[in-house]
Amino acid sequence: MRIANLWALTMAGVMFLSSSLVVAGEVAGRPVDGEMGFQRAVTEVARDIQWLDNFLNYISAAIVAFVTLLMLYVIVRYNKRVNPKPASFTHNARLEIAWTAIPVLILVIIAIPSLRLLFLQLEVPEPDLTIKATGSQWYWTYEYPDEAIEFDAVMLQKDELTEYGYTADDWLLATDTRVVVPVNAVVHMLVTGSDVIHAWAIPSFGSKIDAVPGRLNETWFRAEETGVFYGQCSELCGMNHSYMPIVVEVVSQPDYDAWVQTQQAMNGAATTKLAAAE
Ligand SMILES: [Cu+2]
DSSP states (O other): OHHHHHHHHHHHHHHHHHHHHHOOOSSSSSOOTTOOSOOOOOSHHHHHHHHHHHHHHHHHHHHHHHHHHHHHHHHHHSSTTTOSSOOOOOOOHHHHHHHHHHHHHHHHHHHHHHHHHHHHHHSOOOOSEEEEEEEETTEEEEEETTTTEEEEEOBOOGGGTGGGTOOGGGTTTOBSSOEEEETTOOEEEEEEESSSOEEEEEGGGTEEEEEOBTOOEEEEEOOOSOEEEEEEOOSOOSTTGGGOEEEEEEEOHHHHHHHHHHHHHHHHHHHHHHHHHO
16 A cells, blocks of 8 residues: 555656656747746657657656666565565566566667657658758858858847847847748758858757768758747857857748848849949
8 A cells, every 4th residue: 555655656746747847838939048848849840859758758757666666665575674584586587588578668669759750850851942051150151042042140249139129138049140931831951061060950940950061961840830930059169159049030931932032132232232343
């Protein structure tokens, strides 16, 4: 009876802890003070990553609870006082098969959703749009090869935030330009580095890929809602590693088309100006 109570109490504790740990944030796209767990997922990949994390937490909690209770049981039931004459056998074939087979089974159960997720992340579907991101010390350069658009995104200093329509809370996340993509479009990201290894990451998209000089890595995302989503360079790349954030704005298709036209006009104007100067 006492053991049963202990079991119930432990499981209640485990359930409470794991539920508070995996609560996904209300807010998507940015960190929130005091938040536990992930930023809200807005892509299938991010949702699956969070599901897998949750699933693994339950499995680990169950294993910890089982081992703890087993140890407590042995301590209480088989100590020298309660059990003065210990049994003298040393092997039990059935038990040994069970404690080999059950962990193998648990690993297989974990491997199935892990591999499914790995394939989802690595197999890029037919893209609607391709963007190349190049990490440099300490900013990102974005190219839209099909639209002939190219720009740098540099972190805004504290005194520049208001000018660009940000608040003081956006410091370390806001950049002077944003990557703009249409909602529900498959965006194929080509990621590389120009000097050292950086990493392009947006938590709400479940995207994280290394930007390696001399190598073109690829990832993808399909954002399911509009909004502004923040990320940061996620590979320790040097002194100003924490000052090269990533901002992606997801907009409707008409808004995206309008943005492309404005960018092309700006790029065109820049090219004309350059030609005139020469
Ligand atoms: Cu970096």
